[in-house]
Amino acid sequence: MSSTLTSTFRRQARGSADLVVKNAKLLLESGIAHGGIGVVNGKIVIIARDEHLPEAGTVIDAEGNILMPGLIDAHAHIHDPNRLEHETFTTGSKAAVAGGVTTFVDMPLTNQVDTIKAVEEKISQGEEMSVADFTFYAGMMNSENHVAIPLLAERGVAAFKAFTCKPFQTNNGVIVKCLSEVSEIGGHLTIHAEDQGVLDEFASEMDDNWDAPISHSLARPNIAEQLAIHQCINIAEKTGGHLHIAHVTTREGIQEVERGRLHGVMVTTEVCPHHLVFYRDDMNRLGPKSKMNPPLRTKEDRAALWSALLRGAIDIVVSDHAPCPIEMKEAGSEDIREAWSGVDGIQMILRVLMSEGINKARLSYSRLLRICSRNPARLFGLYPKKGVLRIGADADFVVIDQNKEERITADMMESKCGWTLYEGLTMKGAPVMTFIRGVQVFDKGIVTVRPGLGRFQAMGTGDRQTGD
Numbered sequence: 001m002s003s004t005l006t007s008t009f010r011r012q013a014r015g016s017a018d019l020v021v022k023n024a025k026l027l028l029e030s031g032i033a034h035g036g037i038g039v040v041n042g043k044i045v046i047i048a049r050d051e052h053l054p055e056a057g058t059v060i061d062a063e064g065n066i067l068m069p070g071l072i073d074a075h076a077h078i079h080d081p082n083r084l085e086h087e088t089f090t091t092g093s094k095a096a097v098a099g100g101v102t103t104f105v106d107m108p109l110t111n112q113v114d115t116i117k118a119v120e121e122k123i124s125q126g127e128e129m130s131v132a133d134f135t136f137y138a139g140m141m142n143s144e145n146h147v148a149i150p151l152l153a154e155r156g157v158a159a160f161k162a163f164t165c166k167p168f169q170t171n172n173g174v175i176v177k178c179l180s181e182v183s184e185i186g187g188h189l190t191i192h193a194e195d196q197g198v199l200d201e202f203a204s205e206m207d208d209n210w211d212a213p214i215s216h217s218l219a220r221p222n223i224a225e226q227l228a229i230h231q232c233i234n235i236a237e238k239t240g241g242h243l244h245i246a247h248v249t250t251r252e253g254i255q256e257v258e259r260g261r262l263h264g265v266m267v268t269t270e271v272c273p274h275h276l277v278f279y280r281d282d283m284n285r286l287g288p289k290s291k292m293n294p295p296l297r298t299k300e301d302r303a304a305l306w307s308a309l310l311r312g313a314i315d316i317v318v319s320d321h322a323p324c325p326i327e328m329k330e331a332g333s334e335d336i337r338e339a340w341s342g343v344d345g346i347q348m349i350l351r352v353l354m355s356e357g358i359n360k361a362r363l364s365y366s367r368l369l370r371i372c373s374r375n376p377a378r379l380f381g382l383y384p385k386k387g388v389l390r391i392g393a394d395a396d397f398v399v400i401d402q403n404k405e406e407r408i409t410a411d412m413m414e415s416k417c418g419w420t421l422y423e424g425l426t427m428k429g430a431p432v433m434t435f436i437r438g439v440q441v442f443d444k445g446i447v448t449v450r451p452g453l454g455r456f457q458a459m460g461t462g463d464r465q466t467g468d
């Protein structure tokens with residue numbers, strides 16, 4: 001046993017803790033229980049009814065609110081050295097903790113992270129600048145860098161990203177090789193799945209009708225997503241590698257994933273908050289801000305996403321946070337093709353799932369725990385250190401007021417971009433306190449910690465199934 005752990009348990013035996021949070025509705029894997037948790041040296045050492053909690057240096061009353069493991073946002077474009085005007089480890093991680101996210105998985109935008117040198121640089125930048133814990137994807141995978149997969153996985157970066165479409169389009173050969181590699185060493189390959197041939201063909205049919213923002217969605221039909229997912233599942237079946245489909249948006253895409261699973265293919269998927277809130281007809285009203293890839297779909301697709309989330313066909317919820325300076329959105333006001341694709345989201349995942357899910361009876365607390373915390377922890381080899389309230393786990397958690405109403409404005413956003421797609425919406429249910437390894441990082445609207453708290457989390461390569 002390490003000396004830290006020994007001292008942790010000695011202090012627990014003496015009946016004192018660094019921190020106790022009491023009077024909470026605890027979201028445990030086994031269900032909801034009323035009580036609190038005690039923390040020593042950043043770890044949970046006791047979960048008990050209030051009367052059995054130890055004394056502590058700091059005691060916080062959760063006032064009967066929900067207390068759940070911190071969210072793990074497994075797809076967020078936070079820190080690209082070529083795009084620091086969009087977001088940085090500091091601004092992005094502040095937005096994270098203000099949204100109850102305690103660990104995020106950064107994904108490269110334009111700057112390749114595919115060598116040990118790039119990995120080490122990213123770790124030291126993150127540990128210097130981030131408020132939240134973090135890990136990251138390697139990518140974008142291509143015919144040269146796939147040979148680095150075993151080395152990167154050994155260093156704790158065991159999630160790899162590739163595209164079937166522009167701007168980082170790779171070919172099926174690379175997907176075959178990457179999935180073969182991950183079938184050997186563990187980890188997974190995540191695909192942005194839209195068929196480039198379909199996109200090209202439908203874009204050419206648009207003629208000059210690019211002034212209306214909705215054109216962006218019409219030019220990227222559902223079948224582009226379906227075909228790309230179908231083909232990648234075929235490859236996963238042949239190679240045995242774990243395939244993860246990024247941001248599913250269509251009924252057809254979900255069907256492909258479910259069909260793959262029925263055939264025993266190791267395939268998981270994720271959904272983004274913007275696809276759960278908005279739909280295609282909102283685009284002309286929202287303007288170029290509502291441009292992202294894959295695009296907003298129909299009302300029917302949105303309903304299919306909610307039902308897939310509830311029944312377990314979608315494993316996790318991720319932000320795909322990729323905001324930009326507002327000028328890069330405004331550039332598309334005459335021609336939507338000129339606007340940046342990507343929106344804010346890391347501060348909104350929990351708010352959306354509380355307001356549109358829990359408070360509208362479209363989601364249960366047991367699913368919320370799985371899709372936000374437990375499943376991403378398992379998928380990225382961080383479980384049970386992260387993603388669960390359990391003795392010995394990191395004391396990463398968020399206290400949520402289920403009834404708190406907020407009008408969403410750009411002012412409350414920590415992101416560098418200064419705007420939000422959700423501007424003006426009233427949402428019910430919000431995080432009020434966030435803790436990372438026992439340190440309070442967010443308190444009633446204020447980020448309370450300086451950059452440098454965040455630590456890199458190496459991914460394990462064992463069992464990556466989410467279980468549901």
Ligand SMILES: [Zn+2]
Pocket residue numbers: 075077107320322
């Ligand atoms: Zn993305």
